[in-house]
Amino acid sequence: MSASGVQEIPVLWRGDVLVVGGGSAGCAAATAAARSGARTLLVEATGFLGGTGAAVLDTFYGFYAPGRSDRVVGGIGWELCERLFAREQAFERPNTYGAGTGVTYEPEALKLVWDELTEEAGVATLLHATVSQVVMDGDRITEVVAETKAGSVRLAASVVVDASGDAEVAWRAGAALERPDGQQRVQPLTATFRLGNVDLAATPTAELHRLMREAAASGEFALPRTEGSAHRTVLPRVVHTNMTRVSDVNPLDPWELSAAEREGRRQVHEYVRFLKARVPGYEESYLLGVSGRIGVRESRRLVGEYVLTRDDVLSARRFPDEITQCGAPIEDHAAGSSTIWQYVGGDADPTGLTYGVPYRCLLPRDVAGLVVAGRCLSATHDAHASVRSMAQCMAMGQAAGTAAALAASSGRPPAAVDVTDLRRALEEAGVLLDQPSSARVDGRVSQ
Structure with missing residues (x-):
């Protein structure tokens, strides 16, 4: 929309950097931008920060590469983890499938810590606000329109960071995108759930999966996925599960997404029925809650200055403009009842290798004043199945926010930011751009 078409809408905020989406990427982006001296606003559609996390x-996942014990991601994301560790609201644990050590945390604590990190940095946060339009001056974004309880408002900034997950801003601005349609489906959606009063040690993971296959084959239970995880949490005898699979859904179609939410809840109750009936340790368990929304792995992806590819991942390719590294395997859930895993380096087993994520993957080819972060980055379906890990989303967010602040202060577009300056700023902020040399101490990582 042109600037002349929104003149009647009041301006609520004007500043340097506007971040759309308060998930892992957006929170890191806003924190980084504000710490870099930019007047920053973070806009989130729900009532809390943290997004899917x-x-x-x-x-x-993504802080560690499978097959090695040192971290490959630091910066704001690791600072977040350290705060959670200090409150005994997180711990590290191995991954069943070799995706690398994970950091399991209490979601309610995560919301609070993101509040603290953004507030301490000086970020202004606008919750319960949904972006509905963008205002363009030629090919450059100048403002967005958001819907709030007070009606439509305009938010103006020198640079916009799209960390919405679904590339909402890039899409509305007309950027080139890959998106699901009738022929090109994306990865399945998942509703997660928590159970209380579980003796998790009573049934090892391999036996749980065997019981799943047996139950599905019996016809007594409708279990679309016959593997997945049930792991311990910060809370005693409470487990978190990632088992359901809602396939063949376009998450950008409002009817299909609505149906997927209902199907996810239906599957949750079927898996609970199975666990209580067939799995030792779950006999007296009870459902504590279902995820606040269904988990979407993939929707719109930017077609940016560079498109990260499957070959980049499997060949462990490095780039001169990389802003983070990743060792996570390609994790493709679009495989019937199982999941396809392919490791960096192309081997069938974890290698410990990493590849780089170029800054160009965050830059649209055709829209100025915009940088993206998180799962809407520029990557093919296969590469996306690796790089979408949460630690990488936070690292991309930190890079995007830092670049946006540099661009705003210099009056240049994000594509014109000097990558040497960007990488230097990231390294000074604790981002691990080269092969790290940290060592594990007492179950944690110390540099």
Whole structure:
């Protein structure tokens, strides 16, 4: 929309950097931008920060590469983890499938710590606000329109960071995107759930999966996925599960997404019925809650200055403009009842190798004043199945926020930011851009 078409809408905020989406990428982006001296606003559609990390999941992956004990991601994301560790609201645990050590946390604590990190940095936060329009001056975004309880408002900034997950801003601005349609489906959706009063030690994971296959084959239970995780949490005898699978859904179609939410809840209760009936340790368990929304792994993806590819991942490719590294395997859930895992380096087993994520993957080719972060980055379906890990989303967010602040202060577009300056700023902020040399101490990582 042109600037002349929204003149009647009041301006609620004007500043340097506007971040849309308060999930892992957006919170890190806003914190980084504000710490870099930019007047920053973070806009989130729900009533809390943390996004999928708070509403659906309870474990961060991507801080470690499978097959090695040192971290490959630091910066704001690791600072977040350290605060959670200090409050005994997180711990590290191995991953069943070799995706690398994960950091399991209490979602309610995560919301609070993100509040603290953003507030301490000086971020202004606008909750319960949904972006509905963008205002363009030629090919450059100048403002967005958000819907609030007070009606439509305009938010103006020198640079916008799209960390919405679904590339809401990039889509509305007309950026080139890959998106699901009738022929191109994306990864399945998942509703997670928590159970109380569980003796998790009574049934090892391999036996749980055997019982799943047996129950599904019997016809007594409708279990679309016959593997998945049930892991311990910060809370005693409480387990978090990632088992359900809602396939063949376009998460951008409002009817299909609505149906997927209902199907996810139906599957949750079927898996609970199975666990209580067939799995030792779950006999007296009870459902504590279902994820606040269904988990979406993939929707719109930017077609940016560079498109990260499957070959980049499997060949462990490095880039001169990389702003983070990743060792997570390609984790493709679009495989019937199981999941396909392919490790960096192309081997069938974890290698410990990492690849780089270029800054160009965050830059649209055709929209100025915009940088993206998180799962809407520029990557193919296969590469996306690796790089979408939470730690990488936070690292991309930190890079995007830092770049946005540099661009705003210099009056240049994000694409013109000097990558040497950006990488230097990231390293000074604790981002691990080269192969790290940290060592594990007492079950934690110390640099």
